[in-house]
Amino acid sequence: MATHLILQKIFKTGFVSEPAPQADLALRTREQVLHAEILKIFGQSVAIRHVDAGSCNGCEMEIHALNGPHYNIEGRGVRFVASPRHADLLLVTGPVSRNMEVALKRAYDATPEPKWVVAMGDCGCTGGMFGENYATRGKVSNVIPIDVEVPGCPPTPLALLQGILAAVSKGRTTA
Template sequence: MIKNAFKRALWVYHINTGGCNGCDIEIIAALTPRYDAERFGIKLVGSPRHADVLLVTGPVTAKMEDKLKRVYEQTPDPKVVIAVGNCGASTGVFHNSYSIRGPIDKIIPVDVYVPGCPPRPEAIIHGIAKAWEKLEGKK
């Protein structure tokens, strides 16, 4: 991971598709000083057009479905999609609800899953590191 860090910085775009916020605050925690993902060059960006990695949280609600697709299409190739949290990977506790269109991999292709409800910041950084390996392979 350290070796890769100097090769290429990863820009991450985060989209919440209807999650409970738990994963989202852990993603921000991963970027702030205690875990400090930015020292590896992992940076949160404000537009999917700048991103290499999409961090997707949430079980994908009916209203967010087309927005998620649009964000995916706006992200330039090569890109990696990470589904953060249990409800992203399997819709979790919301599985029997009427307004859920997920899990995420039903709508867009997912490369890395980070399980946990919510996953710890370390796990999220580990997921991004996995995405890194994949991205290096993709090029």
């Protein structure tokens, strides 16, 4: 009996949600240009090793978004690897905690040449609100040399992708 009343209410009320928005073709064009730029710079592929040096995981959420179907970076030849020995680029997030300092240096040393390092987020670029203190070494460049900084708290996936492109294109022109 209650089901019948619920169905009557649904039919009487009708649709109350707004229609889906139309696609913005300008964004699609930009996406195609960005993917063409990725292929031009990377050539075949680039392997990224992500190192969380003590972040709050805000940047990691944006990295996951970059790996999602909207950006489809893996389909364009950008992939994340489990070992720095297989990486072309280190992507470091967070202020470098004292407990991660040695691990970050080892990951950097294990990455074969030519290698690039991208510091992601305000914490990775400047130390963020944590700065340098008893628990952190601060920004990534206090521990290892970096090629590109991608500021933001957290930076957007597009800004991250542009930072990766900047690092690799810089390396390709000088190598």
